[in-house]
Amino acid sequence: MSGLCMKRELLVVGLGLLLSAAGCSGPDRPGHGDIVGVLGTGEQATDPPTLDAAGKPLGIELAKARLDSPVDMAFKGDTLFVIDWNGHKIRRLDADGFVYPVVGTGIEGDACESTLIDGACPGLSAEVNHPADITFDAQGALLIAAWHNSKLKLYDFASQSLHDLCGSGLRDYLGDGGPCFGDDGAELVAFDLPSSVAFDSAGNLFIADQANQVIRRRATDGTVSTVCGSCPKGGFGCPLGVGYTGDGGPAKSAQLDNGLGQAALPAGKLAFDPAGNLLFADTYNHVVRKLSPGPDSIIGDGDPNEEIIETIVGRGIAGLAGDGGQARDAELNHPTDLAIAADGTLYIADRGNHCVRRVDAHGIISTFAGKCGEPGSSGDGGPATGALLDEPFGVALAPDGALYIADTLNQRVRKVLP
Amino acid sequence: MGDATQALKTLARRAALGLLSFGAGCGPGEALAPSQAKPIPGMVTTAVGTGTQGFDGDGHAPLKTWLNQPTELAFDPSGQLEIVDWNNHRIRRLSASGSFETIVGAELPGDWPLDVPLDETVVGTALHVNHPLDLAFSAGETFIAAWHNHKIERLDANGAVHVVAGANRPGYAGDGGAAQAALLNFPASLVVQTDGGMLVADERNNVVRRLAPDESRTMSTVAGVKGKPAYAGDGGPAAEAALGLSPAAEVDGSDNPPPGGGLALAEDGTLYVADTFNHCVRRITPGADGLLGVGDASEETIETFAGSCGQAGYDPSATAGDALLLRDPSDLELYAGALYIADTGNHVVWRVELETSQATLWVGNGQPGSRPEPSAPLETQLNRPYGIGFDAAGNLYIADTMNNRIRVLWQ
Numbered sequence: 001m002s003g004l005c006m007k008r009e010l011l012v013v014g015l016g017l018l019l020s021a022a023g024c025s026g027p028d029r030p031g032h033g034d035i036v037g038v039l040g041t042g043e044q045a046t047d048p049p050t051l052d053a054a055g056k057p058l059g060i061e062l063a064k065a066r067l068d069s070p071v072d073m074a075f076k077g078d079t080l081f082v083i084d085w086n087g088h089k090i091r092r093l094d095a096d097g098f099v100y101p102v103v104g105t106g107i108e109g110d111a112c113e114s115t116l117i118d119g120a121c122p123g124l125s126a127e128v129n130h131p132a133d134i135t136f137d138a139q140g141a142l143l144i145a146a147w148h149n150s151k152l153k154l155y156d157f158a159s160q161s162l163h164d165l166c167g168s169g170l171r172d173y174l175g176d177g178g179p180c181f182g183d184d185g186a187e188l189v190a191f192d193l194p195s196s197v198a199f200d201s202a203g204n205l206f207i208a209d210q211a212n213q214v215i216r217r218r219a220t221d222g223t224v225s226t227v228c229g230s231c232p233k234g235g236f237g238c239p240l241g242v243g244y245t246g247d248g249g250p251a252k253s254a255q256l257d258n259g260l261g262q263a264a265l266p267a268g269k270l271a272f273d274p275a276g277n278l279l280f281a282d283t284y285n286h287v288v289r290k291l292s293p294g295p296d297s298i299i300g301d302g303d304p305n306e307e308i309i310e311t312i313v314g315r316g317i318a319g320l321a322g323d324g325g326q327a328r329d330a331e332l333n334h335p336t337d338l339a340i341a342a343d344g345t346l347y348i349a350d351r352g353n354h355c356v357r358r359v360d361a362h363g364i365i366s367t368f369a370g371k372c373g374e375p376g377s378s379g380d381g382g383p384a385t386g387a388l389l390d391e392p393f394g395v396a397l398a399p400d401g402a403l404y405i406a407d408t409l410n411q412r413v414r415k416v417l418p
Numbered sequence: 419m420g421d422a423t424q425a426l427k428t429l430a431r432r433a434a435l436g437l438l439s440f441g442a443g444c445g446p447g448e449a450l451a452p453s454q455a456k457p458i459p460g461m462v463t464t465a466v467g468t469g470t471q472g473f474d475g476d477g478h479a480p481l482k483t484w485l486n487q488p489t490e491l492a493f494d495p496s497g498q499l500e501i502v503d504w505n506n507h508r509i510r511r512l513s514a515s516g517s518f519e520t521i522v523g524a525e526l527p528g529d530w531p532l533d534v535p536l537d538e539t540v541v542g543t544a545l546h547v548n549h550p551l552d553l554a555f556s557a558g559e560t561f562i563a564a565w566h567n568h569k570i571e572r573l574d575a576n577g578a579v580h581v582v583a584g585a586n587r588p589g590y591a592g593d594g595g596a597a598q599a600a601l602l603n604f605p606a607s608l609v610v611q612t613d614g615g616m617l618v619a620d621e622r623n624n625v626v627r628r629l630a631p632d633e634s635r636t637m638s639t640v641a642g643v644k645g646k647p648a649y650a651g652d653g654g655p656a657a658e659a660a661l662g663l664s665p666a667a668e669v670d671g672s673d674n675p676p677p678g679g680g681l682a683l684a685e686d687g688t689l690y691v692a693d694t695f696n697h698c699v700r701r702i703t704p705g706a707d708g709l710l711g712v713g714d715a716s717e718e719t720i721e722t723f724a725g726s727c728g729q730a731g732y733d734p735s736a737t738a739g740d741a742l743l744l745r746d747p748s749d750l751e752l753y754a755g756a757l758y759i760a761d762t763g764n765h766v767v768w769r770v771e772l773e774t775s776q777a778t779l780w781v782g783n784g785q786p787g788s789r790p791e792p793s794a795p796l797e798t799q800l801n802r803p804y805g806i807g808f809d810a811a812g813n814l815y816i817a818d819t820m821n822n823r824i825r826v827l828w829q
Contacts, residue, residue: 045472045484046505068472068486068505069526086486086505086527106471107487107820108505108549110674111667129674130527149674169674236587239532261586262529262548262567391526409525 035384040067040412046087049101059098070406072394120161132266133196145194167191173212173234179222196269208268210258213241217300227300244285251309257284271338281335287314320372327365339395349395377410384416453479457828461792467823483518488817490805492553539578554608563605590623596634609683619679621663628711640711649696649727656720662696680749698725732764739775749805765800788821
């Protein structure tokens with residue numbers, strides 16, 4: 001690879017001068033609303049997880065760390081965790097400025113390359129296959145939607161080990177009404193490409209069961225159920241469940257479209273708003289929908305007929321129109337992920353439009369980062385709306401209010417400063 | 419997305435990131451002259467790859483091309499090297515001008531759209547595939563084991579891809595009918611028979627299937643009984659035997675076996691099967707017609723050729739085929755009277771004489787790694803070599819998968 005291009009450096013310097021002259025930001029320092037790089041050199045590459053002589057993971061200098069199709073991130077406190085999707089692993093950016101491997105050997109699969117201890121595999125000996133989402137449980141453990149494993153996996157930081165939490169690995173739709181495991185250890189639940197995981201305030205776990213076209217719940221008592229969408233018969237996709245119906249009625253009678261078969265990409269991600277509604281990207285319907293709890297305030301408890309679904313963003317047609325107007329009248333293109341701020345502001349990874357959209361508390365939509373409809377890679381240090389992104393699959397809010405963007409085909413994580 | 423759009427996108431992105439140089443004044447550019455490996459007789463060197471695991475785009479010379487866990491290689495009828503760039507989800511080909519180009523695959527893994535009409539075609543670089551695993555050439559066309567797509571694809575001479583067999587889900591169905599109506603479960607390896615038929619290691623079904631050379635490519639199962647991996651049947655008909663092409667530890671039907679079940683077909687029609695998770699190599703002798711899957715199936719018998727089925731291990735001093743210990747052998751190649759075995763889990767390549775079963779450790783010191791080159795064959799470190807192949811000159815190419823390189827033992 002060539003070194004930094006002289007012309008480009010001049011260009012960047014020139015741009016910086018221009019910006020400061022125009023008073024857009026400080027002399028050298030990007031400010032509010034500007035986009036900057038966080039992680040990734042832009043090269044599509046995988047850094048193999050390496051260990052020191054004592055078996056401890058070695059960090060890679062932030063400036064040198066490379067990613068292979070990052071799709072999402074999450075924060076544990078101030079620490080950033082990144083999903084290196086086609087690198088088949090989870091990585092962590094520490095305060096020391098180094099990137100550490102957390103889970104995954106870098107080889108797709110579902111095996112443990114060392115001996116299981118109490119049914120758990122050392123995180124760096126565990127194979128995973130295209131993990132798509134992560135979150136943290138109340139105890140701080142890392143929960144992974146191991147997408148192409150069709151399993152949920154849980155990583156315990158104290159023991160640095162990973163175990164299967166739920167899902168047999170069969171791509172099927174099984175197990176509602178019971179626990180993930182039977183008394184004899186049998187795996188009773190099957191997912192089909194679980195793409196997203198989110199906890200409600202009561203600790204119930206919600207799972208976007210992508211190819212089954214449903215959202216499922218693992219209650220605090222361990223019982224698994226379906227709370228949204230309808231799949232008459234699973235088993236490697238649920239074509240009978242695909243549709244765009246049900247708005248205004250019970251969520252369990254609605255139909256979603258998260259893509260099918262081998263062609264689907266991670267889709268249908270979940271997020272709770274401050275009022276306890278479950279929002280999700282109905283990706284292949286090009287909308288964001290909202291699932292409201294009944295009077296008991298808990299989705300999945302009580303009468304399912306009182307849990308109503310509606311579309312809140314998008315008119316159901318792929319496109320990029322609508323900025324400045326009501327979100328419901330706007331167009332999205334394969335929206336994939338959501339992040340919701342404490343004040344209810346919604347950020348949408350509008351993947352097919354190569355931008356991030358924002359819906360404010362009044363329901364007005366605007367472009368927050370990137371130029372919708374224009375893929376590319378540019379704009380670091382300047383306003384996010386002047387930058388170009390390329391198929392951003394994921395968004396996440398940092399504790400300081402910065403919006404992190406998985407700029408997937410640019411092989412980087414970027415952020416928009418608060 | 420159109421080809422041109424994609425190319426422009428890639429170009430624009432790379433330019434923006436400073437990965438392209440535009441001639442003078444733009445820093446040290448990458449030489450456009452081919453950077454080819456220089457043969458060193460009797461030694462192992464890298465032929466393709468820098469060791470970096472990734473995708474740095476097409477158009478680079480072999481020693482400047484990044485690979486991502488390459489699992490297999492083959493020389494096409496024109497003698498050009500093709501590589502299964504497994505975790506880049508692409509098939510790459512060395513062009514006449516000396517640079518690597520993608521012939522099948524695109525950004526992000528995937529598949530055809532759902533419910534694509536079976537007579538539909540698409541340009542190779544517009545087709546997303548998911549972890550392709552093997553290549554074969556027949557009648558001017560390239561056949562691809564689209565492993566995690568559960569399909570066999572065909573790239574015709576015009577660059578268009580067709581679905582040959584399989585659907586949008588794994589399964590075991592369609593014997594006796596047209597291949598396009600059949601279901602496969604992780605097709606891992608392909609070989610072409612002398613009658614134009616094709617044999618497929620149907621990994622997760624633990625069988626070998628045949629596509630007959632008739633118009634509909636009629637499907638049949640020629641070795642193994644569909645089911646869980648097992649070891650049985652030596653001395654009897656191959657169709658009644660049990661194979662271990664996929665690992666036993668997996669839940670049946672689960673989505674994530676490692677690659678297994680490489681095939682090699684001798685000129686006399688004898689089929690060698692890497693019985694990967696039985697840790698041995700099986701040999702299937704055809705009937706009098708010399709064509710496996712044709713004629714009386716009871717005449718097609720199976721036996722163990724190398725390794726100790728059911729026992730994984732490593733003994734570098736082994737000198738007889740039946741004393742050999744293997745660990746997850748995944749690819750086989752026949753050359754000059756011997757069978758070469760990519761003994762993936764032991765990080766070595768073995769050579770076993772077909773006549774005498776004399777075994778010789780051929781490449782690798784048994785330790786995963788990538789020690790400096792050039793290296794003597796038995797001092798060479800490989801890291802999970804999944805695939806092997808010979809060029810016309812007899813140089814042994816090794817897909818050194820976890821080193822992200824193609825290595826060569828030069829004649």
